């Protein structure tokens with residue numbers, strides 16, 4: 001579409017310049033790129049593009065590269081409404097070439113938020129601003145994803161930067177919290193710095209299931225290309241899945257993994273009925289809980305073995321990708337974080353269940369490391385969290401780690417550093 005065609009179609013106030021070539025994709029440098037010394041004259045576009053920059057098609061959605069923004073709460077909404085902070089925050093990653101931008105854990109109900117500042121998607125009024133965000137992400141040829149969530153027994157906490165000591169974690173009503181409306185599979189608190197939840201009745205479980213389904217419908221209406229269900233980190237679905245937090249004796253709990261997974265499976269089935277078949281559905285799971293069996297916690301937590309079983313059921317129900325995270329459901333967890341410390345989970349799951357794609361996440365901080373993970377078949381894509389907060393241009397800079405020339409947003413091209421010889425680092 002030409003500039004004049006584009007400007008004719010949209011009002012000047014909502015006009016967004018289209019990218020001719022999407023940022024973060026590998027292209028042959030043009031003569032202009034050489035003449036402006038953005039590239040070494042000896043540079044040759046590789047015949048085999050590193051996997052990190054190869055597109056990935058899931059159902060009808062093609063994602064231009066495999067560097068994806070992990071969902072990250074910003075605790076900056078009011079009454080669940082996303083605002084222009086979220087537009088700029090998420091928009092910057094799209095502008096700078098991320099293949100997929102995942103919006104933070106967004107509450108399917110008011111009491112399903114982690115903090116009073118978390119975004120929500122429980123009413124139609126939330127849709128227009130979300131639509132504005134997806135429009136911008138699409139204008140940069142990036143894929144818009146949203147994580148829909150219920151915080152369960154970890155709900156109603158304060159914004160992290162206001163918590164000066166662990167005992168300040170809980171948000172009481174004077175801070176906009178809802179201590180009387182915390183729910184979970186069983187009436188057991190995470191620890192003394194979280195509220196004690198009420199055990200959900202069967203009817204309330206059905207209501208939550210419908211909240212997830214309605215949230216997915218709204219996400220579809222708002223233009224999100226991908227929907228991810230948050231089933232990790234000790235929030236509601238993760239609480240149901242785990243033997244260390246689910247002590248129910250009905251069909252949603254107990255020793256049987258099938259029972260504990262029932263809520264998630266029913267949510268997936270319900271969502272698949274209301275979103276287009278062409279739309280990918282992801283689930284984030286705590287693939288291991290890092291909780292060993294002790295006298296205090298006789299069952300221990302779920303392990304990758306349990307997660308593989310869950311992933312097999314989910315794949316049959318139409319889940320396309322498992323976003324492989326870990327932990328967060330029990331204070332006794334023993335984790336030793338380090339570079340790529342969760343990648344083995346994605347790797348093992350992918351080997352054991354080829355029916356689903358996987359995403360790896362956790363301390364992935366440079367292009368070489370990220371590319372190696374996908375090249376070695378340990379994941380289909382990488383989700384990057386904190387590195388994107390430190391460097392919103394990470395999807396472009398990771399290419400430089402690989403000595404690769406990728407497209408920058410047209411508007412920024414003239415700010416590109418010049419590179420006159422291979423020995424001059426960008």
Ligand SMILES: Cc1cc2nc3c(=O)[nH]c(=O)nc-3n(C[C@H](O)[C@H](O)[C@H](O)COP(=O)(O)O)c2cc1C
Pocket residue numbers: 070071072073074104105147230232233284325361362363364383384385386387
């Ligand atoms: C500020 C912040 C907010 C986060 N919010 C979420 C969230 O909304 N949903 C989620 O599943 N994980 C959340 N996470 C976890 C990240 O998505 C990611 O899994 C984790 O930070 C590890 O990846 P990293 O080492 O690349 O940061 C959050 C992490 C950070 C730092």
